[in-house]
Amino acid sequence: MTMALTPDVIFTDLDGTLLDHNNYSFAAALPALALIEEKSIIWVLNTSKTCAELNPLSKKLGNRYPFIIENGAAVVVPAGCDLLANVEMEWVDGARHKQFAPKRGDIVALLHGWREEKGYQFLGFSDFDAQNLQEITGLDIADAELALQRDYSEPICWQDSDEQWQRFSEDLREVGLQALKGGRFYHIMGPANKGVAMSWLVSCLFPTGPAPRVIALGDSGNDVAMLALADVGVVVRSEHHEPPEISGPNGDIIVTEKCGPAGWNETLLELLK
Numbered sequence: 001m002t003m004a005l006t007p008d009v010i011f012t013d014l015d016g017t018l019l020d021h022n023n024y025s026f027a028a029a030l031p032a033l034a035l036i037e038e039k040s041i042i043w044v045l046n047t048s049k050t051c052a053e054l055n056p057l058s059k060k061l062g063n064r065y066p067f068i069i070e071n072g073a074a075v076v077v078p079a080g081c082d083l084l085a086n087v088e089m090e091w092v093d094g095a096r097h098k099q100f101a102p103k104r105g106d107i108v109a110l111l112h113g114w115r116e117e118k119g120y121q122f123l124g125f126s127d128f129d130a131q132n133l134q135e136i137t138g139l140d141i142a143d144a145e146l147a148l149q150r151d152y153s154e155p156i157c158w159q160d161s162d163e164q165w166q167r168f169s170e171d172l173r174e175v176g177l178q179a180l181k182g183g184r185f186y187h188i189m190g191p192a193n194k195g196v197a198m199s200w201l202v203s204c205l206f207p208t209g210p211a212p213r214v215i216a217l218g219d220s221g222n223d224v225a226m227l228a229l230a231d232v233g234v235v236v237r238s239e240h241h242e243p244p245e246i247s248g249p250n251g252d253i254i255v256t257e258k259c260g261p262a263g264w265n266e267t268l269l270e271l272l273k
Helices: 027-038 051-060 104-118 130-137 141-147 162-174 194-205 221-229 260-272
Strands: 008-012 042-045 067-069 074-077 090-092 095-099 122-124 154-158 178-181 186-189 213-218 232-237 252-259
Touching: 008 194, 008 260, 027 260, 042 051, 042 067, 042 194, 051 067, 051 074, 051 141, 067 194, 074 194, 104 122, 104 154, 104 162, 104 186, 130 141, 162 178, 178 221, 194 213, 194 221, 213 221, 213 260, 221 232, 232 260, 252 260
Parallel strands: 008 042, 008 213, 213 232, 232 252
Antiparallel strands: 067 074, 074 095, 090 095, 122 154, 154 186, 178 186
16 A cells, blocks of 8 residues: 655745845745656745735735735635635635625724824825835836735834834734734734735645645744644744744754745755755
8 A cells, every 4th residue: 555645845935035135136035946846846936025926926925825914814726726716705706705704894994093092103105106106115106006906904114112112003003903923013013914814824735635845934923823833833933023923833844054035945855855
């Protein structure tokens, strides 16, 4: 009797992980991307980016699978992808969404109300135009415009005291929202995370047969839930911050030697050999 081979499935963060923090290049990861393609491994982008950003970016990366947007707020099956055909999902702008979080419009209305009433000092994406965002992030204008098109979260720059932050965090908790720290912003969103969305998608992609080996790669605090739930969590080293702590992981944790896409590439080549 032959044993069924355990399939691999890969979930990856983008900025600072597969994409270089400074110039958003993935050139250093091309050898591992070629191996993933050669082995027909399903690999899923799991990011704080928006659906509007991921539509062109997934094409550029040659990724034709469902993706996870806005820190786990929704799984998106893009147009032309026939996976998860029998799973009930909501249609949003020509793609199918499985939502794990409240809509952004409701979050923004609440935050602006608090800013008015309680005097909290912060700026959110709803206050920016593409040029403002370009100056803060270094994105080009077209990419900045896509980043502003959000569905489930409102990234903010906090400009107030630590004491006010404690009050603000408490207000968020009381209404069932959270502030998730990303590379540059706090993402104000519902109680979703990259790990919950990843687990749901794995169960839909592999409903029968041997459970896959789930490999997840990320570099910052908003990746912790995903890394902790994976069979292999790969913490991609950053030049800009310390590796996040992964407490009580489900599987093995690896910290890359190299930073960003070079570390991503080296570790995946090793794991997939």
